[in-house]
Amino acid sequence: ALAIELARRWNGVVINADSMQLYRELSIITARPPAEDLALAPHRLYGVLGAETAFSTGEWLRMMAVELDAVRAEGKLPILVGGTGLYFKALTEGFAEIPEIDPEIRVSCRQLSEDGGIEAVSAALAPLDPVAASTLQDQQRLTRALEVVRSTGKSLSDWQAEAQGAPLVRPEEALRVVLAPPRPWLHARIETRAGMMLSEAGIAEVQALLALGLPDSLPAMRAIGVKEVAEFLSGACDLEDARQRVTIATRQYAKRQETWFRNQMADWIRLDPAASHAPDLAAQLQVM
Incomplete structure (x- = not known):
C-alpha cells in the first residue's frame, strides 16, 4: 500500500524485490498484489517466472538492471518493495558471481535441509562458514551457503567480500525504508494471511502447483x-x-x-505501519 501511494505521488513504478512473488503459480500463497492493486500503479517483475525455475540473486540483479534502466528512461521513479533482504543487500552493496554448484552437492544439501530442517543445516554450516551460519536466518539461504562452501571450497562470506562491480543502487542515492510494526499487529495480520492461504482459492492454487509434479527442492x-x-x-x-x-x-x-532487517539494515529509516495509514507514511517520507 505504501509503495502504491508513493508511486502515485512521485510518478513511480513498483518493482518486485520478493523472491517468492516472482512465481506466477503463487499468487494467494505469496500475497502477490491483486488485480485491483496492479491497476493503481505500474508494477514490474510480479509473476514472471514459472515454478519450475530455480532463481538466484544474481539472476534477479540482472533482471533488475534492465528494469531500472527502462523505468528511468521513462522519466519515472523506481520503487522497490519486498521482503527478500538479500536482494536489497546485493542491490546496494554489489554481488559476487559464484561458480555453478556441483549437482550432487546441491542434491545432498537440499536433502539435508528437507530432512533435518534449519537446525541441521545450521549445524553443518557452522564449522565451514561461521559468519553465514550466525547471520543468515532463512533456511533457503543457509542451504545455499552450505552448497557454496562444499562445492567451491570457499565460504559464502568470502565470495560476498569479493563482490564484483559497483552496486546497481548506491545507498546514498536511495530513500531506504523498513516497515517495523509492533509484534501484536504483525501477528494479527499473519493470522489473516494464514486464513487466506487455507481459503478455497488458496487450496486450489496449491493443488494446481502440486499437479505439475515438481521436485520439492525448488x-x-x-x-x-x-x-x-x-x-x-x-x-x-x-x-x-x-x-x-x-x-x-x-x-x-x-x-x-x-533479525535480518535489524542487523543488515540498521541505518535504514524505520516506520511503524500500525501507527499510520499509507498516505500518512508517504507524507512523512516526502519531507525527508
Whole structure:
C-alpha cells in the first residue's frame, strides 16, 4: 500500500524485490498484489517466472538492471518493495558471481535441509562458514551457503567480500525504508494471511502447483503455505491444524526477517505501519 501511494505521488513504478512473488503459480500463497492493486500503479517483475525455475540473486540483479534502466528512461521513479533482504543487500552493496554448484552437492544439501530442517543445516554450516551460519536466518539461504562452501571450497562470506562491480543502487542515492510494526499487529495480520492461504482459492492454487509434479527442492515448492496445504490435501492434518502450522511457520519467518532487517539494515529509516495509514507514511517520507 505504501509503495502504491508513493508511486502515485512521485510518478513511480513498483518493482518486485520478493523472491517468492516472482512465481506466477503463487499468487494467494505469496500475497502477490491483486488485480485491483496492479491497476493503481505500474508494477514490474510480479509473476514472471514459472515454478519450475530455480532463481538466484544474481539472476534477479540482472533482471533488475534492465528494469531500472527502462523505468528511468521513462522519466519515472523506481520503487522497490519486498521482503527478500538479500536482494536489497546485493542491490546496494554489489554481488559476487559464484561458480555453478556441483549437482550432487546441491542434491545432498537440499536433502539435508528437507530432512533435518534449519537446525541441521545450521549445524553443518557452522564449522565451514561461521559468519553465514550466525547471520543468515532463512533456511533457503543457509542451504545455499552450505552448497557454496562444499562445492567451491570457499565460504559464502568470502565470495560476498569479493563482490564484483559497483552496486546497481548506491545507498546514498536511495530513500531506504523498513516497515517495523509492533509484534501484536504483525501477528494479527499473519493470522489473516494464514486464513487466506487455507481459503478455497488458496487450496486450489496449491493443488494446481502440486499437479505439475515438481521436485520439492525448488524454491517455489518451499514457499510457506505450500507444504502445509499439501499436508491437508493428503489427509495428514485437518484444516484447522494446517492453519495453525502456516501461522507458526510465518511467525518464525517474520522473526528471522526482523533479525535480518535489524542487523543488515540498521541505518535504514524505520516506520511503524500500525501507527499510520499509507498516505500518512508517504507524507512523512516526502519531507525527508
